[in-house]
Amino acid sequence: MRVTSERYAIGLARAFGGAIIFGIPLLMTMEMWSLGFSMGRGRLLLLMVFTLVLLIGLSYFSGFEKTFSLKEDAMDAFAALGVGVITSAVLLVVLAVITFDMSWGDIVGRVALQSVPASIGAMLGRKQLGDEQDMDAEEERKREAGYAGELFLMLAGALFLAFNMAPTEEMILIAFQMTPWHALALGVLSMLLLHVFVYSIGFSGQEGRPEGGTFLSTFLHFTLTGYGVALLVSLYVLWSFGRTDGVSVAEMANMLVVLGFPASLGAATARLVV
Amino acid sequence: MNREHKAGEIQTAKAEQQVPWLEWAASGIGLFLVLGIFGVIGWQVFNGATTPPEIIVEVDTVAPVEGGYRVLFLARNTAGEAAAQVEIEGTVSKAGADTETSRVVLDYIPGHSERQGGLFFTYEPRSGSLAVRATGFTTP
Known part of the structure; x- marks a missing residue:
């Protein structure tokens, strides 16, 4: 089937749909607006680069069109980021978060930060909103990619959900009011749900237990690794937002477990969404 | 669909010629916006973004x-x-x-x-x- 401009236009429209739906929770979150201008510029730049790399990877697994080469994945990633930027800019102006008497650095910072979830949404839009997708090719890619691909999808899912929670003041407040026992319980619960979501309750896209794998080897190989990925992603996101600056290690561990909860759910369900 | 995917290598050469103009436009605009944003943020990094408030x-x-x-x-x-x-x-x-x-x-x-x-x-x-x-x- 030839990819025509009309078909591409449909994919692009779905991308805008995805950007709005996945982006709206954060577009309407107050902390995101102030983080846009107050977070470290170097960290914001790094986050944008990280997003671009993530988008290229996501484009490989499920983009708004089937891709054949790195060049096409890169083109799709730029298009998705473009869609994310435009969607964020328009909505932020409509919501009066951006007004034109603001300084350029302020405006660009706000749009740039919001474009992270919006562009991931744009990339996933085709998969979630489209009907005619090439499931076979997609499954084949996921199989070919093996363990590394598995980890990448976990990382993408963890980042998306963690990113949705991390800006809010609540993450820190919850960490403050938890005792060590609460933190331990939440950590165990996160791992349990991660394991159950991925291997037991028959969501579509669920993994079969690897051949010859016992419960213990599966647990070590996937669940524990998945939770590790979730914690690392949480640390990265918290650091990006400056939440870890000057915080004691003990308090940081609490914050990681709190944010690790949504992150591990994201890691577990990445296969359903991507 | 599946067969087409298997013929991926052959398709690669063709696909490059067949990239629709809209895809070029969308990617081009995206690239332009990305460079613009990276530029503005990067400029701030080196131009006193870290001086304390006055x-x-x-x-x-x-x-x-x-x-x-x-x-x-x-x-x-x-x-x-x-x-x-x-x-x-x-x-x-x-x-x-x-x-x-x-x-x-x-x-x-x-x-x-x-x-x-x-x-x-x-x-x-x-x-x-x-x-x-x-x-x-x-x-x-």
């Missing part, structure tokens, strides 16, 4: 309102870093009377940006000396 307060207008006077001011952050919880204090002193002080807290003033606010007084601000200044901030 806040200058200017009185904009003074107008009589019911029960007193309203002073509108502009608080301008001339440095690169954003300031949070900026406290603005205004005083009006009148000869032979106490000084009247009013305060307000602005949530944020981003770097190189300004925010507007207002203070209320019961004394006529023009009759005495009106002074408005920022007394402090926290880092966000």
Whole structure:
């Protein structure tokens, strides 16, 4: 089937749909607006680069069109980021978060930060909103990619959900009011749900237990690794937002477990969404 | 569909010629926006984005309102870093009377940006000396 401009236009429209739906929770979150201008510029730049790399990877697994080469994945990633930027800019102006008497650095910072979830949404839009997708090719890619691909999808899912929670003041407040026992319980619960979501309750896209794998080897190989990925992603996101600056290690561990909860759910369900 | 995927290698050469113009346009606009954003943020990195806040307060207008006077001011952050919880204090002193002080807290003033606010007084601000200044901030 030839990819025509009309078909591409449909994919692009779905991308805008995805950007709005996945982006709206954060577009309407107050902390995101102030983080846009107050977070470290170097960290914001790094986050944008990280997003671009993530988008290229996501484009490989499920983009708004089937891709054949790195060049096409890169083109799709730029298009998705473009869609994310435009969607964020328009909505932020409509919501009066951006007004034109603001300084350029302020405006660009706000749009740039919001474009992270919006562009991931744009990339996933085709998969979630489209009907005619090439499931076979997609499954084949996921199989070919093996363990590394598995980890990448976990990382993408963890980042998306963690990113949705991390800006809010609540993450820190919850960490403050938890005792060590609460933190331990939440950590165990996160791992349990991660394991159950991925291997037991028959969501579509669920993994079969690897051949010859016992419960213990599966647990070590996937669940524990998945939770590790979730914690690392949480640390990265918290650091990006400056939440870890000057915080004691003990308090940081609490914050990681709190944010690790949504992150591990994201890691577990990445296969359903991507 | 599946067969087409298996013939991927053959398709690659063709696909390059067949990239629709809309895809070029969308990717091009995306690339342009990405470079623009990276440029602006990158520029800030090397141009004093990390200098601590410096806040200058200017009185904009003074107008009589019911029960007193309203002073509108502009608080301008001339440095690169954003300031949070900026406290603005205004005083009006009148000869032979106490000084009247009013305060307000602005949530944020981003770097190189300004925010507007207002203070209320019961004394006529023009009759005495009106002074408005920022007394402090926290880092966000």
